[in-house]
Amino acid sequence: MTKVAVIGLGSKGLGMARSLLRAGFDVSGCDLSDAALAILAEAGGRAAPNAAAAARDAALVVSVVVNAAQTEQVLFGPDGVAAAMPPGAVFVSSATMDPEIARGLARRVEALGLHYLDAPMSGGAQRAAEGALTFLASGSEAAFAAARPALSAMAGTVYELGPEPGQGAAFKMINQLLAGVHIAAASEAIAFAARQGLDIRKVYEVITASAGNSWMFENRVPHVLDGDYTPRSAVEIFVKDLGIVQDMARGARFPVPMAAAALQMFLMTAGAGMGRDDDASVARLYAQVSGTTLPGAG
Numbered sequence: 001m002t003k004v005a006v007i008g009l010g011s012k013g014l015g016m017a018r019s020l021l022r023a024g025f026d027v028s029g030c031d032l033s034d035a036a037l038a039i040l041a042e043a044g045g046r047a048a049p050n051a052a053a054a055a056r057d058a059a060l061v062v063s064v065v066v067n068a069a070q071t072e073q074v075l076f077g078p079d080g081v082a083a084a085m086p087p088g089a090v091f092v093s094s095a096t097m098d099p100e101i102a103r104g105l106a107r108r109v110e111a112l113g114l115h116y117l118d119a120p121m122s123g124g125a126q127r128a129a130e131g132a133l134t135f136l137a138s139g140s141e142a143a144f145a146a147a148r149p150a151l152s153a154m155a156g157t158v159y160e161l162g163p164e165p166g167q168g169a170a171f172k173m174i175n176q177l178l179a180g181v182h183i184a185a186a187s188e189a190i191a192f193a194a195r196q197g198l199d200i201r202k203v204y205e206v207i208t209a210s211a212g213n214s215w216m217f218e219n220r221v222p223h224v225l226d227g228d229y230t231p232r233s234a235v236e237i238f239v240k241d242l243g244i245v246q247d248m249a250r251g252a253r254f255p256v257p258m259a260a261a262a263l264q265m266f267l268m269t270a271g272a273g274m275g276r277d278d279d280a281s282v283a284r285l286y287a288q289v290s291g292t293t294l295p296g297a298g
Contacts, residue, residue, distance in 0.1 A: 013064030015128030106165035227296015
């Protein structure tokens with residue numbers, strides 16, 4: 001039975017671990033949350049005291065953390081997995097990060113006789129629980145050959161985007177540019193509709209059947225309609241990701257004015273104290289600055 005270690009048992013990581021267990025993998029896991037470790041153990045996995053212990057003897061280590069800094073810590077920090085993984089094992093990096101940083105981490109990992117698969121993902125907690133994530137992956141054929149069975153257990157779709165780490169990260173940043181712009185636009189539209197005195201539930205019904213619809217409008221506006229900003233994906237995620245887009249664009253001397261405008265909306269929303277709330281909270285920011293009332297406003 002192939003052993004897979006999952007580092008980071010948040011809403012996505014726990015779902016990924018359970019999908020691997022359902023597919024028959026031997027799963028160990030590590031997280032700062034005792035509650036998450038207990039859920040993993042109850043599902044049939046093994047809770048480890050730290051990342052290195054989870055990675056020991058694992059053919060595959062799947063890192064489900066937030067950003068590049070955390071990924072580097074998982075690899076090379078105290079109790080890091082790089083020193084514990086057996087030769088030829090694969091490190092699967094699922095964090096969204098600058099492609100150049102992904103390339104640098106890959107070089108360091110491969111210098112140790114390990115494989116690095118740059119595999120950021122798209123899809124929320126529900127899709128993770130269903131084993132239906134989308135992976136945007138790049139890496140060597142050896143890395144893919146070892147990782148494909150586990151990726152298939154966690155994903156509905158795996159895009160193999162080339163032999164060089166960093167390509168997956170670059171594809172993910174294009175997705176995040178669009179996602180951030182679409183969330184900001186959806187938030188602006190629904191708040192503007194409320195300001196016009198329209199029935200915003202009817203607006204949602206009309207727009208989702210019309211050409212102005214987007215996946216983000218359809219997915220995020222119900223959070224506004226219900227006044228429920230429990231974080232499925234937090235505002236700070238797009239502060240980070242659209243910031244990476246800005247850095248990449250500046251380096252390439254490429255204009256990204258739409259992404260820049262969206263970033264400012266997420267920054268203002270975070271600055272207004274909603275950084276840890278659902279990213280649909282951008283609509284609340286629009287409501288605050290315009291004196292508009294949205295559902296759930298207290």
